[in-house]
Amino acid sequence: MLLTDKQATKLPAYIAFSQVTIGILAFFYLIFIGQDILIPLVFALIISILLNPVVNFLTRKGLNRVIAILFSITLLIVVVGGILYFIGSQLTLFSDAFPQLKEKFNALTSDALNWCSQTFKINRWKLNTWITDKKGETMNNAGSMIGGALTTISGFFILVFLIPVYIFMFLFYKPLLLDFVSQIFKKDKHGAVAEVLANTKSLIQSYLVGLLIEMLIVATMNSTALLIIGVDYAILFGIIGAILNLIPYIGGVIAIALPMAMAFITQTPMKALFVLLAYCVVQLIDNNFLIPKIVASKVKVNALISIVVVLIGGALWGVAGMFLSIPLTAICKVVFDKIQPLKPIGFLIGDTMPPIGQDLLKVYRVKPVVDEKKAAEEDPKKQKKNIKK
Numbered sequence: 001m002l003l004t005d006k007q008a009t010k011l012p013a014y015i016a017f018s019q020v021t022i023g024i025l026a027f028f029y030l031i032f033i034g035q036d037i038l039i040p041l042v043f044a045l046i047i048s049i050l051l052n053p054v055v056n057f058l059t060r061k062g063l064n065r066v067i068a069i070l071f072s073i074t075l076l077i078v079v080v081g082g083i084l085y086f087i088g089s090q091l092t093l094f095s096d097a098f099p100q101l102k103e104k105f106n107a108l109t110s111d112a113l114n115w116c117s118q119t120f121k122i123n124r125w126k127l128n129t130w131i132t133d134k135k136g137e138t139m140n141n142a143g144s145m146i147g148g149a150l151t152t153i154s155g156f157f158i159l160v161f162l163i164p165v166y167i168f169m170f171l172f173y174k175p176l177l178l179d180f181v182s183q184i185f186k187k188d189k190h191g192a193v194a195e196v197l198a199n200t201k202s203l204i205q206s207y208l209v210g211l212l213i214e215m216l217i218v219a220t221m222n223s224t225a226l227l228i229i230g231v232d233y234a235i236l237f238g239i240i241g242a243i244l245n246l247i248p249y250i251g252g253v254i255a256i257a258l259p260m261a262m263a264f265i266t267q268t269p270m271k272a273l274f275v276l277l278a279y280c281v282v283q284l285i286d287n288n289f290l291i292p293k294i295v296a297s298k299v300k301v302n303a304l305i306s307i308v309v310v311l312i313g314g315a316l317w318g319v320a321g322m323f324l325s326i327p328l329t330a331i332c333k334v335v336f337d338k339i340q341p342l343k344p345i346g347f348l349i350g351d352t353m354p355p356i357g358q359d360l361l362k363v364y365r366v367k368p369v370v371d372e373k374k375a376a377e378e379d380p381k382k383q384k385k386n387i388k389k
Helices: 005-009 013-033 035-060 065-096 098-119 124-140 142-172 174-184 187-229 234-244 250-266 269-295 303-338 340-349 372-378 380-388
Strands: none
Touching (some): 035 187, 035 303, 065 234, 187 234
């Protein structure tokens, strides 16, 4: 019996699964080793999409396109530089008080060691020896830590200088890139491709604008709550908390821990508890009012997928990957929703919840096909009826 072409080319399930698995692993390996090139490119692409309406507005007013692009990038640099300058000035004040904080921290550490020694009946000399050994290990590793920090700082400056150049290139060569995309696909697919590109542009623009508005509101609420409680450097911790809040779920935990530690060191444990309660209220408002109304309406990604992609982004690209994971996942969802074989994955990423308690598998259950003639032959009662007839 000869096989048809379709049957001959169909691979066994385990081979197809192996090919998909190897392809996914190769893809993640490539983006991991190419992170130094891809991270600034992705940041620049997203920011250029955000700045595109500004450039279009200026060109419609009669401004030269190159000048409009340069003006938009300069405006972005001024805004970001102003925010960084404010944070830097607050950090300078914090560094001035660092010796006092160090003394209070050492006093709290001494009290904690005394409590541990008395409660768990541990020799204080052994505790001090253990701490001294750990300090020695930390000092031995200081050289590698400083080298890593310098590498990170140098990489950051390279990133800062590269991103504006990439943004200019993306905005300037926008017609060329769009024409390139149109040439890749057939003419009958141009409508779907144009729809995907338009949805992606609208999603990124609305998502980033909503994220900035949410960050501003959260920073105001954090700073106000810390000022009322009386925590030192309330504005600095409020802004840092709002920035960390951009990292879903994980950043919020770090944002709460920093002011709590400051309140615990400089004041009383009760003040640290007040900080925890205040931040819980802020997170409650953020998660139930701000995000659904401002951010979540733009990016339909459920909480489970959000946590997974944030962890994957952090493992692949570090902190930058955590920031980029949600918008990139949202873009993938827009693409998946337009490709028929990938629609189930787009549905899995989204936050459309089926009715609880409904057996959805009933919809897909197929009734068995019964051969009535064969069933009649097997059923004696039916055989008797047929004989009577």
